[in-house]
Amino acid sequence: MVTTVSRVLNRVSSPADLRTLNDEELSALASEVRELLVQTVARTAGHLGPNLGAVELTIALHRVFDSPTEPILFDVGHQAYVHKILTGRAGQMPTLRQTNGISGYPSRQESEHDWIENSHASTALSYADGLSKAYDIRGERRPVVAVVGDGALTGGMCWEALNNIAASDRPVIVVVNDNGRSYAPTIGGIAEHLAGLRLRPGYERVMGTVKAGLPRVPVVGPSLYEALHGMKRGVKDVLAPQGMFEDLGLKYVGPIDGHDRRALEAAFAQARGFGAPVIVHCVTRKGFGYAPAENDEADQMHQSAPFDPATGAVVAAPPRRWTEVFADELVALGERRDDVVAITAAMCEPTGLGAFSRRFPERTYDVGIAEQHAMTSAAGLASGGLHPVVAIYATFLNRAFDQLLMDVALHRLPVTVVLDRAGLTGDDGASHNGMWDLALLGVIPDIRIAAPRDEPTLRAEFHEAVEIEDGPTVVRFPKTPLPAEIKAVRSVNGVDVLAEPGPDALVDVLVIAIGATAADTLQASRAATDAGYTVRVVDPRWVTPVNPQLIEFSRHARLIVTVEDGVAVGGAGSRISQAVRAAGVTTASREVGIPTQFLAHGKIADVRMKAGLTATDIGRRIVEWSALVQRAETDTLSTADSEAIDTA
Numbered sequence: 015m016v017t018t019v020s021r022v023l024n025r026v027s028s029p030a031d032l033r034t035l036n037d038e039e040l041s042a043l044a045s046e047v048r049e050l051l052v053q054t055v056a057r058t059a060g061h062l063g064p065n066l067g068a069v070e071l072t073i074a075l076h077r078v079f080d081s082p083t084e085p086i087l088f089d090v091g092h093q094a095y096v097h098k099i100l101t102g103r104a105g106q107m108p109t110l111r112q113t114n115g116i117s118g119y120p121s122r123q124e125s126e127h128d129w130i131e132n133s134h135a136s137t138a139l140s141y142a143d144g145l146s147k148a149y150d151i152r153g154e155r156r157p158v159v160a161v162v163g164d165g166a167l168t169g170g171m172c173w174e175a176l177n178n179i180a181a182s183d184r185p186v187i188v189v190v191n192d193n194g195r196s197y198a199p200t201i202g203g204i205a206e207h208l209a210g211l212r213l214r215p216g217y218e219r220v221m222g223t224v225k226a227g228l229p230r231v232p233v234v235g236p237s238l239y240e241a242l243h244g245m246k247r248g249v250k251d252v253l254a255p256q257g258m259f260e261d262l263g264l265k266y267v268g269p270i271d272g273h274d275r276r277a278l279e280a281a282f283a284q285a286r287g288f289g290a291p292v293i294v295h296c297v298t299r300k301g302f303g304y305a306p307a308e309n310d311e312a313d314q315m316h317q318s319a320p321f322d323p324a325t326g327a328v329v330a331a332p333p334r335r336w337t338e339v340f341a342d343e344l345v346a347l348g349e350r351r352d353d354v355v356a357i358t359a360a361m362c363e364p365t366g367l368g369a370f371s372r373r374f375p376e377r378t379y380d381v382g383i384a385e386q387h388a389m390t391s392a393a394g395l396a397s398g399g400l401h402p403v404v405a406i407y408a409t410f411l412n413r414a415f416d417q418l419l420m421d422v423a424l425h426r427l428p429v430t431v432v433l434d435r436a437g438l439t440g441d442d443g444a445s446h447n448g449m450w451d452l453a454l455l456g457v458i459p460d461i462r463i464a465a466p467r468d469e470p471t472l473r474a475e476f477h478e479a480v481e482i483e484d485g486p487t488v489v490r491f492p493k494t495p496l497p498a499e500i501k502a503v504r505s506v507n508g509v510d511v512l513a514e515p516g517p518d519a520l521v522d523v524l525v526i527a528i529g530a531t532a533a534d535t536l537q538a539s540r541a542a543t544d545a546g547y548t549v550r551v552v553d554p555r556w557v558t559p560v561n562p563q564l565i566e567f568s569r570h571a572r573l574i575v576t577v578e579d580g581v582a583v584g585g586a587g588s589r590i591s592q593a594v595r596a597a598g599v600t601t602a603s604r605e606v607g608i609p610t611q612f613l614a615h616g617k618i619a620d621v622r623m624k625a626g627l628t629a630t631d632i633g634r635r636i637v638e639w640s641a642l643v644q645r646a647e648t649d650t651l652s653t654a655d656s657e658a659i660d661t662a
């Protein structure tokens with residue numbers, strides 16, 4: 015177990031230290047890094063496969079390029095654990111992704127070696143393009159390195175950037191970390207082209223023969239590494255234009271065995287010396303050196319929950335998630351309706367499309383990491399008479415906003431967008447929280463958004479959504495485990511009443527719970543009841559359009575409090591408040607939601623606490639606001655009394 019940093023790794027506190035090590039030490043270092051990766055992620059959870067595959071590549075980059083003067087940018091950043099280890103953070107690895115610990119992505123706060131931290135894919139080449147332009151204008155000749163996976167390379171932004179990079183003479187070095195996979199195998203023409211380069215005569219044959227003869231061990235040792243290392247050094251690493259890249263006007267180096275550090279270093283040095291834009295194509299294996307990851311068919315332990323390092327087996331059975339319910343319903347829907355098709359942006363299994371894709375492969379489209387294209391392609395499918403279901407994580411919807419607005423909604427096309435991981439997601443940090451969707455979607459004319467609160471409402475609302483054929487619908491649900499069923503005490507014109515003193519009662523507070531906040535909101539409302547206020551808790555089920563019944567309920571309350579797990583500014587609550595005011599109802603209203611901040615990574619419970627969104631926080635605020643309203647009413651009454659006396 016390497017929680018105390020050992021041996022060679024002990025001597026590496028910055029990339030400069032790497033340049034003092036000999037071959038043997040560097041091989042030992044690679045093994046130690048892998049051991050540390052496995053032991054760390056086994057406890058903290060996180061991205062394992064991508065990092066195991068990038069060990070030699072990252073060591074070689076840091077030996078050839080002088081980071082941070084020569085920036086190394088990691089696309090997505092989920093494969094940057096090795097970079098963290100080599101840039102002075104090995105000792106902090108046990109805190110990876112933990113509250114107040116180091117981030118699971120590069121972090122500008124953590125290190126001058128970390129340049130970008132957004133973790134949405136396919137941006138590194140654009141950053142590199144811009145950085146190199148800046149250096150150019152400032153008269154500095156500094157190479158900029160962008161490390162991009164074959165998966166991220168399917169994203170359109172990469173090609174927009176390459177279009178500019180190729181037309182310049184600035185030293186942008188695009189290192190393609192090609193493991194043939196995103197989560198699952200990368201699909202599409204670009205992937206096929208890369209595969210074509212990778213499969214040039216001789217390359218795969220050598221790799222295959224070597225790999226077949228190797229003993230399987232849980233964590234790679236120097237001998238295994240050396241075997242590959244030695245055998246692969248015959249593979250060509252020529253500086254030569256190749257097909258697609260040549261057509262773009264880019265120089266191409268490769269394919270390089272991405273686990274042969276010396277070959278990598280030679281290629282990087284060659285690219286660096288070239289002094290102009292160049293692609294270095296490195297072929298790696300996701301999960302390399304750790305048998306359970308290499309053998310994991312689903313995603314090569316792309317992102318793992320805590321596991322037993324000896325076997326790779328996940329230690330705790332995962333709780334039942336919203337995703338599984340959606341997955342179930344989608345298959346059932348596919349059986350009933352042959353016009354339903356499913357689209358994923360390279361996240362088939364994580365977004366719950368796996369079962370549907372196996373049952374209806376001809377009706378499932380993996381478009382690559384290309385949310386924008388996914389949405390407009392869905393518009394095309396809908397124009398052609400089908401009903402597409404686009405399944406993406408809420409945070410990645412940001413990418414496809416304009417496409418949903420203009421290409422889908424403006425055309426009133428029946429596309430159902432299913433947003434997983436809506437609300438706080440916690441340990442993946444600021445860029446992964448699904449907290450913007452309600453605010454963004456709220457400005458789309460006539461869009462219909464459902465926010466289920468539990469399993470039965472998810473099933474029901476998804477079905478209602480796909481029945482709508484005259485415009486887009488959205489169904490959003492969180493990452494947190496499914497709560498117990500929350501039964502409505504009654505339902506009025508589509509609004510579920512979850513708690514109330516009685517059907518006709520005028521209440522002190524109308525609490526409107528959006529989607530999965532229902533459980534906490536009910537708990538919070540009990541605090542208000544305990545404090546002596548009468549409370550009605552409702553779930554509108556559909557966030558937009560605002561249900562007129564909410565306005566009716568508002569007329570029978572002294573205060574309205576909305577609760578949502580998205581940004582409060584411009585969110586569902588503010589929309590409801592506006593609708594209430596527009597209807598001439600003067601009931602005071604307050605909105606509980608996520609503050610407009612980039613929230614640091616941590617356990618969801620900790621992040622929720624920092625955001626003031628626990629049941630206790632919500633309860634306290636409801637009580638405080640109720641007291642304010644009561645006081646204001648008393649003040650108004652006493653002012654009215656004194657006015658009456660004055661004028662008497």
Ligand SMILES: Cc1ncc(C[n+]2csc(CCOP(=O)(O)OP(=O)(O)O)c2C)c(N)n1
Pocket residue numbers: 064090092093133134135162163164165166167191193195196197200300316359360361383385410413
């Ligand atoms: C815009 C966007 N969509 C989806 C994701 C989720 N995601 C994270 S890593 C990944 C696969 C990346 O594949 P690749 O770039 O080949 O890197 P690898 O993990 O194979 O090293 C995906 C789809 C993301 N980060 N950004």
